[in-house]
Amino acid sequence: MNLLEQQAKNRRRTWMVMVVFIAFLFFLGYGFDLLYLGTDVPVAGFVAFIVGLIFALTGYYKGAAAVLASSGAVPLEQQLASEPSDEKRLKLTGLRNVVDEMAIAAGLPSPNVCVIPDHDPNAFATGRDPAHASIAVTEGLLDALNREELQAVVAHEMSHVRNYDIRLMTLVAALVGAIALLSDWALRGMRWGGGGSRRGGRGKGGGGAAVVFLVLWLIAILLAPIIGQALAMMVSRRREYLADASGAELTRNPLALAKALEKIEFAADPTASIKRGTANLCIADPLGRKAGLREGLVADLFASHPPMVKRIATLREMAYVPPVSRA
Amino acid sequence: MGFFLLLPLIVVVLIVLWVIGMYNRLIGLRNQTANGWRQIDVQLKRRHDLIPNLVSTVKGVMEFERDTLTQVVEARAKAVSATGPADAARKEGELTQALGRLFALAENYPQLHANENVKMLQEELSSTENKIGFARQFYNDIATKFNISQQTFPANMIASSFGFKAAELFEITDQADRAVPTVDLSMRK
Numbered sequence: 216m217n218l219l220e221q222q223a224k225n226r227r228r229t230w231m232v233m234v235v236f237i238a239f240l241f242f243l244g245y246g247f248d249l250l251y252l253g254t255d256v257p258v259a260g261f262v263a264f265i266v267g268l269i270f271a272l273t274g275y276y277k278g279a280a281a282v283l284a285s286s287g288a289v290p291l292e293q294q295l296a297s298e299p300s301d302e303k304r305l306k307l308t309g310l311r312n313v314v315d316e317m318a319i320a321a322g323l324p325s326p327n328v329c330v331i332p333d334h335d336p337n338a339f340a341t342g343r344d345p346a347h348a349s350i351a352v353t354e355g356l357l358d359a360l361n362r363e364e365l366q367a368v369v370a371h372e373m374s375h376v377r378n379y380d381i382r383l384m385t386l387v388a389a390l391v392g393a394i395a396l397l398s399d400w401a402l403r404g405m406r407w408g409g410g411g412s413r414r415g416g417r418g419k420g421g422g423g424a425a426v427v428f429l430v431l432w433l434i435a436i437l438l439a440p441i442i443g444q445a446l447a448m449m450v451s452r453r454r455e456y457l458a459d460a461s462g463a464e465l466t467r468n469p470l471a472l473a474k475a476l477e478k479i480e481f482a483a484d485p486t487a488s489i490k491r492g493t494a495n496l497c498i499a500d501p502l503g504r505k506a507g508l509r510e511g512l513v514a515d516l517f518a519s520h521p522p523m524v525k526r527i528a529t530l531r532e533m534a535y536v537p538p539v540s541r542a
Numbered sequence: 543m544g545f546f547l548l549l550p551l552i553v554v555v556l557i558v559l560w561v562i563g564m565y566n567r568l569i570g571l572r573n574q575t576a577n578g579w580r581q582i583d584v585q586l587k588r589r590h591d592l593i594p595n596l597v598s599t600v601k602g603v604m605e606f607e608r609d610t611l612t613q614v615v616e617a618r619a620k621a622v623s624a625t626g627p628a629d630a631a632r633k634e635g636e637l638t639q640a641l642g643r644l645f646a647l648a649e650n651y652p653q654l655h656a657n658e659n660v661k662m663l664q665e666e667l668s669s670t671e672n673k674i675g676f677a678r679q680f681y682n683d684i685a686t687k688f689n690i691s692q693q694t695f696p697a698n699m700i701a702s703s704f705g706f707k708a709a710e711l712f713e714i715t716d717q718a719d720r721a722v723p724t725v726d727l728s729m730r731k
Contacts, residue, residue, distance in 0.1 A: 305662065305665060308662065312665065
């Protein structure tokens with residue numbers, strides 16, 4: 216599949232997961248209202264969503280500055296001014312130029328650039344829209360990659376901003392929060408002998424269907440936090456694939472990103488300075504899946520990033536280059 | 543009875559809203575396309591401004607390459623004074639080729655590689671060449687988006703009656719640009 220088809224596929228898949236996500240929230244909310252509040256009006260679901268949204272939006276607006284501060288990022292201009300080494304200055308100028316070139320290719324204003332003093336190669340983007348965006352790269356990334364590979368990584372990060380991924384992941388965080396809240400309230404309610412409406416007896420027919428609904432709903436509410444997290448990570452992985460394809464559209468050079476990812480994968484240590492909250496905006500999982508986390512279905516389901524091998528294979532396909540045979 | 547009066551009214555209102563939305567979208571894309579075209583000029587001008595600096599920096603070291611240096615300076619002068627887009631496109635192409643020859647010859651001068659100013663200047667110049675390329679790429683991307691919006695159904699029914707025309711994509715006019723560039727790195731001089 217070429218890079219335009221990849222983008223279309225990833226956008227479709229995102230919305231399929233989002234529909235399931237929202238439907239799941241409604242299902243939980245509806246059941247909660249029916250069983251605990253005895254009403255058809257979606258009160259609880261709505262309230263849970265609003266609360267989740269408030270928390271998520273607070274993170275959204277405070278997000279960028281907090282994330283950058285916690286990772287020890289230094290603005291590029293400052294780094295350039297205080298850098299003694301000529302070679303390093305050339306690299307930093309190259310970084311600035313590479314970001315500006317990608318901004319031109321995307322038709323967007325140039326984002327702020329920061330450098331993180333960490334030896335592990337990684338990068339992330341923050342910012343609620345293209346006018347307020349920042350990109351941060353680690354020193355390890357600057358050392359490991361050449362100019363075109365650096366450009367590919369920058370293109371990937373800018374694509375996250377371009378595709379409004381920060382907004383989407385904020386919405387997803389709100390949904391996850393709402394689902395967790397509903398689950399929490401339901402379990403508390405159960406402990407205190409809730410389900411008053413059941414005792415009150417809504418007396419309508421279809422007792423069998425109601426029991427089936429109840430059982431399904433109980434299973435759902437118990438598993439809700441896990442299901443919510445799994446769905447959120449599914450969205451995160453789709454957006455990573457989309458950012459890969461979008462970035463390839465900017466550079467028209469998918470192979471450069473494939474090579475960059477290979478180099479990044481090789482440096483297997485986790486990136487200590489990038490905290491958990493921004494994991495899904497980085498180019499590589501900073502929590503280091505290779506280093507210590509289990510492989511297998513569970514790890515795959517809750518990973519914020521798709522496996523590097525698959526990403527590289529997809530990029531090579533976009534470049535019409537045969538896949539690497541890993542002997 | 544009131545309902546049957548209301549329904550066609552609602553339909554008309556929806557259609558009007560759709561036409562307004564489509565028209566505004568096409569206006570937005572047309573302006574972005576025009577802006578994209580101007581951005582190419584911005585980068586071309588940047589290149590014009592960087593060249594005198596480059597020539598004066600390498601002149602001392604590359605004194606035997608006077609011909610090539612002169613060619614670059616003359617090509618730049620011609621590009622600056624070009625008339626009209628077709629003429630400008632040709633002159634800019636010649637300037638690109640002259641710069642290419644200069645950079646190829648610079649490989650023969652190791653002193654230049656040690657010089658920090660030269661390296662920075664080369665980075666700036668090659669970045670400007672990249673920016674020209676990316677500006678053209680963006681222009682083609684946004685022009686294609688504009689054309690698709692005009693030509694897909696149902697917008698195509700009214701786009702032309704509002705006066706929207708298909709945008710031209712940036713194309714190579716000089717066949718020489720399609721040829722693979724040859725670089726002579728031999729030590730003959």
